[in-house]
Amino acid sequence: MDLTCTEEEEDFRARLRAWLGKVLPELPARPSPDDWPGRRAYDLGWQRRLYEAGYAGLHWPVDAGGRGATPTQHLIFLEETERAGAPYVGANFVGLLHAGPTIAAEGTAEQRARWLPPVLRGDEVWCQGFSEPDAGSDLASLRTRAVRDGDDYVVTGSKIWTSHAEVADWCELLVRTDPEAPKHRGISWLAMPMDAPGVTVRPLRTLAGSTEFAEMFLDEVRIPVANRVGAENDGWRVTMVTLSFERGTAFVGEVVACRRTLGELARTAKANGRWDDPVLRRRLGRLYGEFGALWRLTQWNVSESEGSGGVPGIGGSVFKLAYSHARQELYDVAAEVLGAASLSLEEEWTLDRLSSLSYTIAAGTSQIQQNIVAERILGLPKGR
16 A cells, blocks of 8 residues: 555645635534534535535545545545544534445445435435344344335334434434344345334433434334335345444544644643653553554555445454544543543533543444454454
């Protein structure tokens, strides 16, 4: 892998940097974290600006509506937008980083034409309906059932930790279409309209006070068979495509953010006298090295995905495992640097630290990632 930027890529960086410098001062104030309709409008407004400037779905294939950018251009985009303090994808997270890429890789021409352009334009929001109360880490044990009735599936069950369900138009939904099949072989991947009769959403409040997750109850919801992505009962394989995006590339921008946070912590430690502590300096230095290595691993994973049609490989599990723990340690160090100030819920640092606690669970627990690394990369036998 050649990590040297070409002249064309450096020109891309310069043009992107100039555009960010022009457009970011024009953005409205960010809405309150509790104002979900406002957050949806703000996030989709940013997505529309990206679309009109030609930066939406930068790394998506051209035939899926993207620009077909090189892996390096994609990383440059993430690096520059994060460094400039540009808005994150926010409420559009699932559509842009999970459902959209999955449909681009696995959907029919009709499905791509229906669902991908609204995601890129910032017209529609997606949520993720995967986990259930008794099917979290063991996702394949899900029980939400879909019974075929003519041209529809009739779906009954419940989901939990449904990201952005409060403001979503569509849900990437996993259902069991063959209860007699082995648990990994009776699952299908459906696109469910959130305004369908029988869908009930109940927000969940997190430790940090946010409600970006929800419980979702499905009472004989009718979903057209045409909304199934992939073959019936082949949903587990399609889900692995979704999870490869979730673990392989969805956290890329956050690595850049963590590296910036490390710099802010170092400056704060120098200002408040904590820099004299050699143990603290060693911890910051080691984290600097870890996040630098994670950025190189990110470059490798993104480059590898180029050779597999844009779908990240199982190396994403190595990244997810290492990143989750590094992020938690980063905010432990932040608490040490900030002292009592890190205890205030009014401080962004505190909210980030509380959020970091979920990273060893979200997108597959660390234990699941360890199993994937052990079995699929190292070739170790499965545990009993």
